[in-house]
Amino acid sequence: MPESEIIVRLKDIHKTYMLDKVEVPALKGITTDIYKKRFNVFIGQSGSGKTTLLNIIGCIDTPSRGSIEICGQDVTALSDDELSDFRARHIGFVFQTFNLMPVLCAYENVEYPLLLTKTPASERRDKVLLALEKVGLLDHKDKLPNELSGGQRQRVAIARALVKKPALVLADEPTANLDHKTGKEIIELMQGIQASGETTFIFSTHDRNLVYNSEDLFMIMDGTIL
Ligand SMILES: Nc1ncnc2c1ncn2[C@@H]1O[C@H](COP(=O)(O)OP(=O)(O)OP(=O)(O)O)[C@@H](O)[C@H]1O
Numbered sequence: 001m002p003e004s005e006i007i008v009r010l011k012d013i014h015k016t017y018m019l020d021k022v023e024v025p026a027l028k029g030i031t032t033d034i035y036k037k038r039f040n041v042f043i044g045q046s047g048s049g050k051t052t053l054l055n056i057i058g059c060i061d062t063p064s065r066g067s068i069e070i071c072g073q074d075v076t077a078l079s080d081d082e083l084s085d086f087r088a089r090h091i092g093f094v095f096q097t098f099n100l101m102p103v104l105c106a107y108e109n110v111e112y113p114l115l116l117t118k119t120p121a122s123e124r125r126d127k128v129l130l131a132l133e134k135v136g137l138l139d140h141k142d143k144l145p146n147e148l149s150g151g152q153r154q155r156v157a158i159a160r161a162l163v164k165k166p167a168l169v170l171a172d173e174p175t176a177n178l179d180h181k182t183g184k185e186i187i188e189l190m191q192g193i194q195a196s197g198e199t200t201f202i203f204s205t206h207d208r209n210l211v212y213n214s215e216d217l218f219m220i221m222d223g224t225i226l
C-alpha cells in the first residue's frame with residue numbers, strides 16, 4: 001500500500017491513566033496504519049482500550065507517549081485551539097449514547113456542526129437534507145430525539161457526523177444501546193455510506209457477531225493490537 005493511502009498513522013501509542021495515585025496502563029504501545037476509504041473495525045472486550053484509542057485518534061484526548069498522524073498532520077504537535085479546529089474540519093463522531101441535543105429536532109441536530117464551522121446559510125440546507133436523505137430520515141426531519149426510536153436517533157447522529165464531509169468518522173460502540181437487528185442495520189448503513197463515498201470509518205464493538213464479514217479488522221486486547 002502506498003503511503004498516500006494512509007489516513008491514520010499510530011506510532012508506539014501509550015496511554016496511562018492515574019487513578020488515586022495508581023498508574024492504569026490503558027494502551028501499551030500501539031503501532032499501526034489505517035488506510036483511507038475503508039470500514040475499519042476495532043474489536044475487543046470491555047476494558048481492552050477501544051474508547052481510549054478512539055478518543056486519541058479523534059483528538060479528544062492525547063497519548064502519554066507516541067505520535068499520531070492524521071491526514072499527514074502530526075496532531076501531537078498542534079496547540080489546543082489548532083486541535084479543535086482540526087477536529088471540527090476533519091473528524092465526525094458517532095457515540096454509543098447518541099448524544100443528540102434533546103431540544104433540537106433531527107434537522108437542527110444535523111445542522112449544528114455546520115453552524116460551528118460557520119458554513120453559509122445558503123449551503124447549509126442542501127447539505128443537511130442530503131445527509132438526512134443518506135440515512136433515510138427525510139420524513140422525520142422535524143421530530144425531536146425523544147420522538148424517534150433508538151435506531152432512528154443513531155441515524156440522526158450518523159447524518160450529523162457526515163454532514164461536513166469529514167475525512168474520518170469515528171463510531172465508538174454505536175450499536176451497544178440497540179437490539180441486534182437494529183445494530184446490524186446501523187452497521188450496514190455505515191458500510192453502504194462508506195462504500196459509496198470518500199469517508200473512512202473506524203467503528204468499535206465488543207460483539208464479534210456483528211462484524212464477521214469485515215475486511216479491515218483490528219483486534220484489541222489489553223491495550224495492544226494483535
Ligand atoms: N479516565 C480513566 N481513568 C482511569 N482509568 C481509565 C479511565 N478511562 C479508562 N480507564 C481504564 O483504561 C482501560 C481501557 O478503558 P477503555 O474505556 O478504553 O476500554 P473499552 O475497550 O472502551 O471498554 P468498553 O468496551 O467497556 O467501553 C480500562 O482498564 C479502564 O478501566
Ligand SMILES: [Mg+2]
Binds near residue numbers: 050051173
Ligand atoms: Mg468503550
